[in-house]
Structure formats: structure tokens, C-alpha cells
Amino acid sequence: MIPAASGGGPLRVLVTGGAGFLGSHLCERLLEQGHDVLCVDNFYTSTRRNIIPLLEHPNFELKRHDVTFPLYVEVDRIYNMACPASPIHYQRDPVQTTKTSVHGAINMLGLAKRTGARILQASTSEVYGDPDIHPQPESYWGNVNPIGIRSCYDEGKRCAETLFFDYWRQHKLPIKVARIFNTYGPRMLPNDGRVVSNFIVQALEGRDITIYGDGSQTRSFCYVDDLVEGLMRLMESSEEVTGPVNLGNPGEFSIKQLAEKVIELTGSASKIVYKPLPQDDPTQRKPDISQAKEKLGWEPKVVLEEGLPKTISFFKAL
Ligand code: NAD
Ligand code: UDP
Ligand code: UDP
Numbered sequence: 001m002i003p004a005a006s007g008g009g010p011l012r013v014l015v016t017g018g019a020g021f022l023g024s025h026l027c028e029r030l031l032e033q034g035h036d037v038l039c040v041d042n043f044y045t046s047t048r049r050n051i052i053p054l055l056e057h058p059n060f061e062l063k064r065h066d067v068t069f070p071l072y073v074e075v076d077r078i079y080n081m082a083c084p085a086s087p088i089h090y091q092r093d094p095v096q097t098t099k100t101s102v103h104g105a106i107n108m109l110g111l112a113k114r115t116g117a118r119i120l121q122a123s124t125s126e127v128y129g130d131p132d133i134h135p136q137p138e139s140y141w142g143n144v145n146p147i148g149i150r151s152c153y154d155e156g157k158r159c160a161e162t163l164f165f166d167y168w169r170q171h172k173l174p175i176k177v178a179r180i181f182n183t184y185g186p187r188m189l190p191n192d193g194r195v196v197s198n199f200i201v202q203a204l205e206g207r208d209i210t211i212y213g214d215g216s217q218t219r220s221f222c223y224v225d226d227l228v229e230g231l232m233r234l235m236e237s238s239e240e241v242t243g244p245v246n247l248g249n250p251g252e253f254s255i256k257q258l259a260e261k262v263i264e265l266t267g268s269a270s271k272i273v274y275k276p277l278p279q280d281d282p283t284q285r286k287p288d289i290s291q292a293k294e295k296l297g298w299e300p301k302v303v304l305e306e307g308l309p310k311t312i313s314f315f316k317a318l
Helices: 021-032 048-054 094-115 151-171 195-204 224-235 255-266 290-296 304-317
Strands: 012-016 036-041 060-064 077-080 118-124 175-180 209-212 218-220 245-247 252-254 272-275
Touching: 012 021, 012 094, 021 036, 021 048, 021 224, 036 048, 048 060, 077 094, 077 224, 094 118, 094 151, 118 151, 118 224, 151 175, 175 224, 195 209, 195 255, 195 304, 209 255, 218 255, 224 245, 224 290, 245 290, 252 255, 255 272, 255 304
Parallel strands: 012 036, 012 077, 036 060, 077 118, 118 175, 175 245, 209 272
Antiparallel strands: 218 252
16 A cells, blocks of 8 residues: 555655664565665664565665765655664764764755655654653653763764754754654564563573563563554654654553563573663653554554564574
């Protein structure tokens, strides 16, 4: 099905970070809808494995490129997904993380300005930092440490949002900003350090499950298919819908509950061990998705009990 907003014809869609976890699922869905997809990635946190099945597709093109450098292509839509997303990856080279968010946003906005393309930014719930309002609505300005070890990611993404809204005000660009909450599913990297992949891999290998802190901190986990649907709805929403729009699953679980669920679903003999809580680790996180419901007619369909087994099967096959 081609989205109505496209006028029915295929679009030339650029997906930056298109070889990553979310990006590769998005490329796949866009191809299914008949669009021409240009995937741009520097493979900083991904491998070609995610997109090997797409390389044969006549409407798919791959370009190795770093978004901190200018990019001259002709496109109708830009999904700006490029950025390492897992704390261990974005903290490995924090300066590069900020550059990717900020210089990457400037270049992609410049590209959108020249081509007239509609542009969507993959922002994050991290813009809320360690929130003191719960659940988090888009109107909440956040509680973010500007000089901590997570700041390269949080503040980089906040600055990217600023740039999006300034290009919108100053140059009338058609922008869309999605604030993505923790998302999981097949094609996460087994070693990328995020909690769902860590716990599943540890459980399948019979190793200790590492809870950081006492496990009382909470997260809300969205299955990848739901998230991709939300991103595509936002992109094709009417022009006055700029966001920011929260996209995530409001089901909230403590990290300890998640560990217990993974042990139960894998039938693992792994034991839970406790490790120090990283600096600035948010204590709670849950999206208020009333904007997404109202403006996009979107809400997640896949509950954790359904999404976890699919993700476990993926890691088993690996
Ligand atoms: P990911 O690490 O799997 O994908 C990111 C991709 O961007 C990778 O393929 C990586 O190689 C590429 N990349 C990184 N720096 C680049 C650069 N300078 N130039 C070109 N490509 C570059 O992560 P993901 O989970 O798929 O996240 C995708 C986007 O969604 C990110 O922007 C992330 O911040 C955002 N997001 C994800 C989540 C989540 O839970 N998965 C939550 C909030 C926001
Ligand atoms: N840019 C790009 N592709 C384009 C057009 C612009 O990568 O097709 C980059 C270019 O490097 C520029 C940035 O986007 O620095 C911002 O562009 P803009 O036109 O907003 O600003 P300016 O060119 O005046 O710096
Ligand atoms: N976490 C954990 N054990 C792990 C990996 C992560 O207890 O092996 C915790 C982490 O401290 C955080 C939560 O799980 O409280 C989510 O971590 P993740 O890195 O997946 O995402 P983020 O902190 O960016 O939401």
C-alpha cells in the first residue's frame, strides 16, 4: 500500500542509518510499499548482514557514507536514523556521537532544504533525561545532565531537535520529530549492550543475567514492527503535524521484571547478578502516547509477552 500523502506514486526515500536495527526494518517496509530506498550508513554500529536480503531488490541502493559529511542526492523523503543508540556504543567515541547528531542533522536538513524533501528525525526519550514527570508527555522539557557520560547522546539529540524546529521556522521545511522510547526486536546486535539483547543472549548462553543497580528502574519496551509503523504514519501525516511525537509502548516494567520474564521464556538456568548502576541511568521511563493516538491513529499492538519470544527466536537462530 502506498501512503495516500504520497499521491499514490512511489517515492525516493533516503534512510540514514538504514543498515542499523530500526533502519533495516524501515527499509524493508518501505520497499514492500513500492518505494525506491537509498540506504546510507557508515556501518559504525551495524553490519551488512542486516541488509543482505535487500541488496538483490531492484528498488534498493546502498551507499557507505558518514552523515557528518555533506550528501548530495535527489530524494522526496528523509528518515534521519543515523546515530549509535546503545550507551556502550555512543559512549565509545562521544565526540563523534555529538557530531553525528548535530552535523548529521545540519547536513540532512540542508539536503531537505535544497530538494524540498520531507524530513523525519529519530529523536529519543533520552531528551527527557531522568524524568521527574511520569509518564512523559511531549510538553515536558526534561531533566538532562549537560556534562555527564550520557550527554553526548542526550544533548546531541536535543540540539538536533532544535535544528529541526529552527529550519522549520526559518526555512519552512516540512519536518517530523519522533521521540522513540526503548525499542527491541530481531536484528539487535547480540553485543550491543542494550538490556533486552543482553538478557536474552545471557539467558540463552546460560551465563549470569547482569542487572545494573537493584533492578527497580523501569523502562517501556516497544516491539520494532509497531515502532516502524508509527514512524511511517508520522512521515505521511498532514503537514501541520511536526511533532515532537512520543512513539513507544506504555507498558512499563522494572528491569528485574524483565530479567525474570526472559528467564521464564527461555527456560534458562541463568542466575541474576547485580552490578553497579551506570552514572545518570534514568530511574523511570514511560511514554504518554496520547498525541500519537490522536494525530496518527497509532498505538502499539505487540505486548512484551508476544515480542520477546520473537526476539528470542532470532537470537537462538544466530
Ligand atoms: P543502531 O545502532 O542499530 O543503528 C544506527 C545506525 O546508524 C547504524 O547502522 C550505524 O552504523 C549508523 N550510523 C551511526 N553513525 C553514523 C554516521 N555518522 N553516518 C552514517 N551512519 C551512521 O541503532 P537503532 O536502535 O537502529 O537506532 C536508530 C535510531 O533511532 C538512532 O538515531 C537512535 O538514536 C534512535 N532511537 C532508537 C531507540 C531504540 O530503542 N532502538 C530509542 C530511541 C531512539
Ligand atoms: N548540504 C548537504 N546536501 C545538500 C545541501 C546541503 O549535505 O544537498 C549540507 C551542506 O554541507 C551545508 C548544510 O547541509 O553545510 C546546511 O545547508 P544549508 O543550505 O542550510 O546551509 P549553508 O549551505 O548555508 O551552510
Ligand atoms: N541494564 C541492565 N543490565 C544490562 C543492560 C542494561 O540492568 O545488561 C539496565 C540499564 O542500566 C538501564 C536499562 O537496563 O537501566 C535499560 O538499558 P538500555 O541500555 O537498554 O537502554 P537505556 O538506558 O538507554 O534506556
